[in-house]
Each structure stands twice: as structure tokens, then as C-alpha cells.
Amino acid sequence: xxxxxxxxxxxxxxxxxxxxxxxxxxxxxxxxxxxxxxxxxxxxxxxxxxxxxxxxxxxxxxxxxxxxxxxxxxxxxxxxxxxxxxxxxxxxxxxxxxxxxxxxxxxxxxxxxxxxxxxxxxxxxxxxxxxxxxxxxxxxxxxxxxxxxxxxxxxxxxxxxxxxxxxxxxxxxxxxxxx
Numbered sequence: 001x002x003x004x005x006x007x008x009x010x011x012x013x014x015x016x017x018x019x020x021x022x023x024x025x026x027x028x029x030x031x032x033x034x035x036x037x038x039x040x041x042x043x044x045x046x047x048x049x050x051x052x053x054x055x056x057x058x059x060x061x062x063x064x065x066x067x068x069x070x071x072x073x074x075x076x077x078x079x080x081x082x083x084x085x086x087x088x089x090x091x092x093x094x095x096x097x098x099x100x101x102x103x104x105x106x107x108x109x110x111x112x113x114x115x116x117x118x119x120x121x122x123x124x125x126x127x128x129x130x131x132x133x134x135x136x137x138x139x140x141x142x143x144x145x146x147x148x149x150x151x152x153x154x155x156x157x158x159x160x161x162x163x164x165x166x167x168x169x170x171x172x173x174x175x176x177x178x179x
Contacts, residue, residue, distance in 0.1 A: 010046065011136065011137075013046075013132055013133070013136060014042075014043040014044075014045070014046065015043065016132045016136075017042055017043070017045065017125065017128045017129050017132050018039045018040065018042050018043045019039070020128035020131065020132065020169075020172065020173075021035075021038055021039045021042040021124055021125055021128050022035050022036065022038075022039035023172040023175075024124055024127070024128060024165065024168060024169055024172050025038050025039065025124060027168045027169075027171055027172050028124075028164075028165065028168050037088075037089055037092055038092060038096075038121045038124065038125075040089065041089060041092040041093040041095075041096050041121065042096055042121075042124075042125045042128070044078070044082070044093050044096070044097065045078075045096050045097055045100045045125050045129060046074060046078070047074075047077075047078040047081055047082070047097065048073070048074035048075060048076065048077030048078030048079070048080075048081065048097065049071075049074045049077075049078075050077075050081075051074075051077050052070060052071055052073075052074055052077075053070075056070060056071060057071075057139075058139045059139060059140060060139050060140050061140070062140070072101070072109055072110065075097060075098060075100075075101060075109070075110050076110060078097040079094060079097050079098055082094055082097065092121055095119040095121050095122055096119075096121050096122055096125050098110075098111070098119075098122065099111075099113060099118050099119050099121075099122025099123070099125075099126070100122050100125045100126050100129055101126065102114075102118045102122060102123075102126070103126075103159065103160045103161075104118070104123070104158060104159060104160060104161055104162050104163070105158070105159045105160070107159070107160075108126075108160070118162075123161070123162040123165060124165060126160070126161065127153070127161050127162070127165055127166070127169050128169070130153070130160075130161075131149065131153065131169070131173070134148075134149045134152065135149060146173075150170070153166060153169070153170075154166065
């Protein structure tokens with residue numbers, strides 16, 4: 001499965017998310033072994049994007065409603081890919097794939113989970129994923145500066161993001177250079 005990660009050509013996004021995830025896991029008190037599993041598993045959060053047409057993933061224009069719906073299917077595609085695998089670590093991969101776009105308030109996708117019904121690993125990856133996406137250059141946007149990213153994350157504390165993770169995450173990004 002490691003080789004599939006290279007197919008994503010995500011500009012290092014998965015690796016950066018994994019580093020952030022590991023650091024946040026440690027910051028909130030998880031054991032190093034748990035942090036390592038979640039960080040490794042987090043690198044596969046977008047694996048389902050391998051079947052999304054490249055012209056959509058690299059579009060410089062705003063996505064149409066149908067293109068947005070197609071991108072949202074990457075969660076189900078990813079779950080389909082990993083469904084053939086078994087083991088404790090793969091269960092964490094599945095949980096992350098399934099829940100990294102769920103929102104604390106229930107307005108995420110694909111299952112509309114909320115609060116602690118969202119696995120902790122998914123809540124952690126969600127925050128790290130959004131942070132890296134905002135701080136990174138994308139075909140459709142330039143990277144945001146921290147003075148724009150921080151208020152964005154604070155504004156979504158308790159709606160999009162688990163409110164108990166945001167402050168520890170800020171401590172992590174102040175201590176660790178991952179980008």
C-alpha cells in the first residue's frame with residue numbers, strides 16, 4: 001500500500017499531515033505507539049482521490065456542484081480500496097478515511113457524524129489536513145499566511161473541529177516546523 005501513496009502526487013501533503021498528526025497525538029497525551037499508528041494511517045486519508053480525474057484535482061477554477069460531489073466520493077472510494085485489508089492498523093486507516101471530513105457539529109460528510117461519534121483519529125486528521133491545505137499552494141489558491149489561518153481555525157472551533165484539539169494544535173504548530 002505504500003506505493004499507492006506516491007500515485008497521489010500531493011506535493012508532500014500526506015507526509016506533512018502525518019507529521020502534524022504525530023505531534024498533535026503526542027501533545028494531547030497519546031502513547032508514542034498510538035501516535036505512530038495514527039500518523040502512518042493518516043497518510044492514506046486521501047487515497048480515494050486516485051480515481052478522481054486529474055483535471056478536477058488540478059483545476060484552477062472553482063469546482064462545479066457535480067465536480068465537488070465527485071471529489072467528496074473520494075472517501076467512499078478510499079474505503080473501497082482498503083476494504084480488502086485486515087489488521088489493527090488498517091482499522092485506523094479505515095476510520096481516518098471515513099471520518100476526516102466529518103465536522104464536530106454534524107455538518108461534514110459522508111456520514112454526518114458529530115462530536116465524539118467521530119473517531120478521535122479522524123478528528124485529529126481533519127484539523128491537520130485543513131491546516132496543511134490552507135498553508136499550501138494549491139492550483140486554485142496561493143498559500144495562506146498564519147495570520148489568516150489561525151483565525152480561520154479558531155472560527156471553526158466547535159463547529160468543524162473538535163474544540164478540545166484546537167489549542168493543543170496551536171501549541172504544536174508553534175513548536176514544530178513541518179511545512
